[in-house]
Amino acid sequence: xxxxxxxxxxxxxxxxxxxxxxxxxxxxxxxxxxxxxxxxxxxxxxxxxxxxxxxxxxxxxxxxxxxxxxxxxxxxxxxxxxxxxxxxxxxxxxxxxxxxxxxxxxxxxxxxxxxxxxxxxxxxxxxxxxxxxxxxxxxxxxxxxxxxxxxxxxxxxxxxxxxxxxxxxxxxxxxxxxxxxxxxxxxxxxxxxxxxxxxxxxxxxxxxxxxxxxxxxxxxxxxxxxxxxxxxxxxxxxxxxxxxxxxxxxxxxxxxxxxxxxxxxxxxxxxxxxxxxxx
Numbered sequence: 001x002x003x004x005x006x007x008x009x010x011x012x013x014x015x016x017x018x019x020x021x022x023x024x025x026x027x028x029x030x031x032x033x034x035x036x037x038x039x040x041x042x043x044x045x046x047x048x049x050x051x052x053x054x055x056x057x058x059x060x061x062x063x064x065x066x067x068x069x070x071x072x073x074x075x076x077x078x079x080x081x082x083x084x085x086x087x088x089x090x091x092x093x094x095x096x097x098x099x100x101x102x103x104x105x106x107x108x109x110x111x112x113x114x115x116x117x118x119x120x121x122x123x124x125x126x127x128x129x130x131x132x133x134x135x136x137x138x139x140x141x142x143x144x145x146x147x148x149x150x151x152x153x154x155x156x157x158x159x160x161x162x163x164x165x166x167x168x169x170x171x172x173x174x175x176x177x178x179x180x181x182x183x184x185x186x187x188x189x190x191x192x193x194x195x196x197x198x199x200x201x202x203x204x205x206x207x208x209x210x211x212x213x214x215x216x217x218x219x220x221x222x223x224x225x226x227x228x229x230x231x232x233x234x235x236x237x238x239x240x241x242x243x244x245x246x247x248x249x250x251x252x253x254x255x256x257x258x259x260x261x262x263x264x265x266x267x268x269x270x271x272x273x274x275x276x277x278x279x
Contacts, residue, residue: 002029002129003038006045009070009077010131016066022059023052025086026133030123037211042240046115047081048124050137054085060100064107071105080104082114089138092116118142118150123209144207152271155200155264162193163260170257173250186249187237190256194219194234197263205270212238227259 010027017024031046032038038045055063063083070079083100084091093099093116103113125141166189176182191212198215202208210218216235220228229245230252236243246252 002033002131003040005040005074005077006033006038007131009045009074009079010047012070012073013066013079014132016069017063020062020066022055022063022066024049024133025052026050026135026137027131028124028128028138029131030120030128032211034123034127034129035209035211035214037213039213039239041076042238045077045079045081046120047079048116048128049081049083050086050089050133051083052085054098055083055100060107060109063100063102067102067105067107078105080113082111082116084116086137090121090140090142092118092121117154118147119203119209122147127209147209148204148207148271148274151200151203152267155197155204155267159193159197159200159260160264163257163264166193166253166257166260170250170253173253178249182249186252186256190230190252191234191237193256193260194231195238197260197267198231201263201267201270204267204274223259223262227255227262230255230259 006029010029014024014027027047027049029045029047032043033045037043067079071077080103081101083102088096093111093114096111098109099111099114099116101108101111101114122142122144125138128138130138173182195212195215198219199210199212202210202215202218205222206218213235216231216238219231223231233243233245233252246255
C-alpha cells in the first residue's frame with residue numbers, strides 16, 4: 001500500500017500539472033516507496049513521469065509552478081524525479097544531453113539528481129509502482145546481470161572517493177570534535193555512507209536491491225559484531241530517532257572509515273568471486 005502522504009503528493013502534483021495542460025502519459029514510483037520502506041520525514045518520493053511531448057521553456061516553467069503549488073501544501077515532503085518521453089524509457093542519464101529533472105526543489109535540464117542508472121531502471125521495471133496514466137508504458141525488465149557491473153564501478157569510484165575524503169578528515173577532527181556542527185555532519189555521513197555502501201554490498205552478494213534500513217539490518221546479520229553499534233546508529237539516524245552509541249566523534253569517524261573500508265573489500269571479493277576473477 002502506498003503511504004497516505006505519498007498518494008496525496010502524487011494526486012496534488014498530477015492535478016497541478018493537468019491544470020497547466022502538461023500532458024502526462026504515466027507516472028511510476030521507485031526507491032523507498034516501491035521497496036516498502038518509506039519513512040515519512042526522512043525518505044524521498046522518487047518518480048519517473050512520462051510526458052507526451054518535450055516541454056518548451058514555458059512548459060518547463062509550468063512544471064516548476066506545479067511543484068511549487070504542491071510544496072505550499074506539503075512543505076516537508078521531498079519529491080524528486082525525471083520527466084522523460086516514451087521513446088526515452090530505459091535510457092541512462094549519460095546517454096542524453098537534455099534531461100528534465102526535479103531535485104532539491106528546483107527544476108533542472110541537465111539531469112541533475114536524476115539517478116537514471118541501471119539500479120533505478122531495475123527498480124522501476126521490477127518493483128516500480130504505477131500510480132497514474134497508462135500502466136503499459138513500461139513493458140520490459142532490466143536483469144540483475146546488467147546492474148552488478150554498474151554497482152561495483154560506482155563503489156570503486158564514487159564511494160571509494162568518499163571514503164578517502166573521510167580518511168583525510170581524521171587528521172584534524174580532534175580539534176573540532178565537540179562542535180555541534182561536526183556532530184551533525186558526522187550524523188549525515190554515518191547514515192549516508194554506512195547504509196549506502198551496505199546497499200551496494202547487499203546487491204553484489206544477494207543479487208537483489210533493498211532499502212537503506214534493509215541494508216542496515218543485513219549488515220547486522222552478516223558483518224562482524226565490531227561494526228554493529230555504528231550500523232545501529234546509522235539506522236537510528238535514518239529513522240530520525242535520537243539513539244546514539246558514541247560520545248566521541250573522533251572514534252565514531254575512525255570506526256566509520258574502518259567499516260566502509262571493510263565493506264569495500266568484501267564487495268570487491270564478492271564481485272570478483274562471482275565473475276571468476278583472481279584476487
